[in-house]
Each structure stands twice: as structure tokens, then as C-alpha cells.
Amino acid sequence: GDSVTQMEGPVTLSEEAFLTINCTYTATGYPSLFWYVQYPGEGLQLLLKATKADDKGSNKGFEATYRKETTSFHLEKGSVQVSDSAVYFCALSPIRTSGSRLTFGEGTQLTVNP
Amino acid sequence: EADIYQTPRYLVIGTGKKITLECSQTMGHDKMYWYQQDPGMELHLIHYSYGVNSTEKGDLSSESTVSRIRTEHFPLTLESARPSHTSQYLCASSPGRIQYFGAGTRLSVL
Numbered sequence: 384g385d386s387v388t389q390m391e392g393p394v395t396l397s398e399e400a401f402l403t404i405n406c407t408y409t410a411t412g413y414p415s416l417f418w419y420v421q422y423p424g425e426g427l428q429l430l431l432k433a434t435k436a437d438d439k440g441s442n443k444g445f446e447a448t449y450r451k452e453t454t455s456f457h458l459e460k461g462s463v464q465v466s467d468s469a470v471y472f473c474a475l476s477p478i479r480t481s482g483s484r485l486t487f488g489e490g491t492q493l494t495v496n497p
Numbered sequence: 498e499a500d501i502y503q504t505p506r507y508l509v510i511g512t513g514k515k516i517t518l519e520c521s522q523t524m525g526h527d528k529m530y531w532y533q534q535d536p537g538m539e540l541h542l543i544h545y546s547y548g549v550n551s552t553e554k555g556d557l558s559s560e561s562t563v564s565r566i567r568t569e570h571f572p573l574t575l576e577s578a579r580p581s582h583t584s585q586y587l588c589a590s591s592p593g594r595i596q597y598f599g600a601g602t603r604l605s606v607l
Contacts, residue, residue, distance in 0.1 A: 421538075425600050425601070426503075426587050426589075426600045426601050485596060487540045
């Protein structure tokens with residue numbers, strides 16, 4: 384079945400450091416890929432998405448590129464801020480289903496210190 | 498920005514009580530979902546609906562039940578709450594592949 388694997392957390396960085404959170408997936412065909420973010424005490428928000436190979440999703444300084452050859456969708460940001468402290472989820476939506484069920488990774492807790 | 502509302506935000510109840518967690522959305526989305534979130538953050542799909550009068554169980558077995566009588570409303574009910582039901586419950590809706598989440602209900606059963 385479909386699955387998403389994220390790098391284990393928690394991740395702790397200093398402000399302005401470079402961030403990478405690894406995400407790899409297993410799925411048939413070309414799923415859509417997503418990064419969601421969950422700030423403390425809130426629900427999940429869509430951060431960015433990509434729907435086909437080599438697409439780059441970007442938002443709020445975060446980027447991720449859909450790599451079919453490595454089945455990866457790693458999240459990056461060049462300079463993190465304290466306000467980026469949150470839990471980040473990688474997710475996929477299979478191409479074969481007409482609905483929108485998502486398969487989520489385990490989540491990666493990010494803490495950014497001033 | 499999607500408008501999806503969950504009430505209550507926090508609930509502390511005793512064992513054996515019946516509870517209903519409310520979820521409403523104003524976007525007219527056909528698809529709605531309930532997730533249970535572990536303290537360790539992992540999300541588990543427990544129920545979903547692709548339209549009125551359509552409900553399905555998700556990947557994680559749950560003693561809760563849901564109903565979908567109106568497009569905008571997708572309540573979750575526990576007939577007899579137990580401490581093992583203590584968790585965060587997240588509701589989401591979707592017009593297609595992107596899901597929009599409510600702020601969640603944090604349930605504690607004593």
C-alpha cells in the first residue's frame with residue numbers, strides 16, 4: 384500500500400539556520416504530494432504542494448521538489464525563524480482514487496531557538 | 498482560507514458519558530474526514546464521508562460513530578467515553594485533493 388516516511392525528529396535549530404526535513408514515499412504512479420504544518424494548539428494547514436514530477440512547491444520561504452526518480456519530496460528553507468516552530472507533515476494523495484484521502488507521514492517536530 | 502469549525506475546543510468528561518464533537522464547514526465541500534491524533538503527533542483516519550448519507554470507517558478502528566445528514570455538518574459521537582478515548586480529534590473537509598482542517602477538539606476522559 385501507499386506510505387510516507389519522514390525523517391525522525393525532533394529537530395532543533397538556531398534562528399537563520401538552514402532547514403531540511405526529508406520525506407520519501409511509496410505509491411503507484413504519480414501521486415500528488417503535500418506538506419502540511421501544524422502550529423501549537425491548531426489544526427493542520429497546507430504549506431505547499433506538487434502534483435507532478437519535477438514540480439516545485441513553494442510558500443513562505445519553504446520549498447519542496449517532487450523527485451520521481453528518488454520518490455522524495457524534501458522540505459527546505461534557507462533561513463528559519465522562531466515562528467517556524469511547528470510540526471511538519473508530509474502527505475500524498477494517490478492518483479488512482481477519485482476521492483481525496485491522504486496518507487500522512489509521522490510528523491516532524493521543529494523547534495527554532497532565538 | 499477555508500472555514501471549518503470544531504466545537505468544543507477542549508472537553509474534560511467522566512467515563513461512561515455520551516459526547517458529540519461538532520464539525521461544520523461553510524465551503525460546500527462534499528468530502529469530510531475525522532482524524533485522531535496521538536500525543537506523538539501521528540494522524541489516524543477514523544471516519545470519512547464523500548457526501549450526504551455516505552459515511553465510511555477509516556484506517557484506525559474506532560468506537561465512535563458519525564453521521565452526515567447535511568453537507569456542512571459532520572458530527573462524531575462517542576456513546577460511552579473511556580480513558581482510552583483521550584486524544585485530539587481533527588476534522589477536515591475537501592473539494593478535491595487538498596484537505597482543510599479545523600482547529601481540533603482535545604478530549605480528556607477521566
